[in-house]
Amino acid sequence: MANILVVDDELGIRDLLSEILNDEGHSVDLAENATQARSARAGNSYDLVLLDIWMPDTDGVSLLKEWATAGVLTMPVIMMSGHATIDTAVEATRIGAFSFLEKPITLQKLLKAVEQGLARNAAHQAAPVAAAQAPAAAPADPTFAQMPAVATAMAGVDAGPHAHQGFDLDRPLREARDGFEKAYFEFHLAREGGSMTRVAEKTGLERTHLYRKLRQLGVDLGRGKRN
Known part of the structure; x- marks a missing residue:
């Protein structure tokens, strides 16, 4: 079971994603805007975050950048949007987003992205142990390790x-x-x-x-x- 944070300003999407992820055995927290997402991240450790790009207070890309700058982007973040441009998706990826889902999100794509994100998180968590046991440490950035x-x-x-x-x-x-x-x-x-x-x-x-x-x-x- 993983701890997952879903951030989306649409109630229907939050409820749908929560229901699907709960059925998969995960523990899900919900946030309807960046303010609630900041509070949730400050008080909890998550294995994965599903983050909407377009929100009324602070957009998802800006929030992602905040987390990266503050050094708390320690979990894979999957960006979600139905209106994002290519430049927006590329910018989110460069900041540190794990992947991008276009709305409407199909069940198959959601579950596959979540599975891959959790696998990446598990590999990242195991990296310090492997590095400590290895004679020569791998680069700290997990991207290089992969x-x-x-x-x-x-x-x-x-x-x-x-x-x-x-x-x-x-x-x-x-x-x-x-x-x-x-x-x-x-x-x-x-x-x-x-x-x-x-x-x-x-x-x-x-x-x-x-x-x-x-x-x-x-x-x-x-x-x-x-x-």
Whole structure:
């Protein structure tokens, strides 16, 4: 059983998500705005948060940024919206959102995203123990721990056929991150033989969001199949 916080200004959506997640055996807290969400996060530890983007007091992306800045973004956050733009979804991902769900949310997509988010949280919680037992500690950022081949390439070490991507650490953060994300997706596309379904499962992104992300980064979608 996991502790989950659902933040949405629509009563119907809060009730629906609460009912579904309770049926799955999870403990669910509800917040109808950012103020209530802040209070809930301050007083509780959550394994996962479902966060609506458009809310009347403070939007979800701003709240996500607050948590990241304050160092309390210790759990996966799944953003939800029926009107978000691509730029909004990308910005939320860069701040630290785990994934993005478009409304109306289907039961299958919800349960899959929650399952993946909780699995990520469990891996993150286990990371300190594994790092303490290992002779050489892995990077603190769990994103790097889940992408060893790309992380190795960034360090300038030969990691096989995917080590060709170089990274200029003197570039602005946004540019450097775009380069890293492009290498990350190219790596997974090559490993999965160009299968968008398997890449979506591996990266925890919805297929629609994944396609948009790859186009934005300029990733050659036929590259994995050629390799």
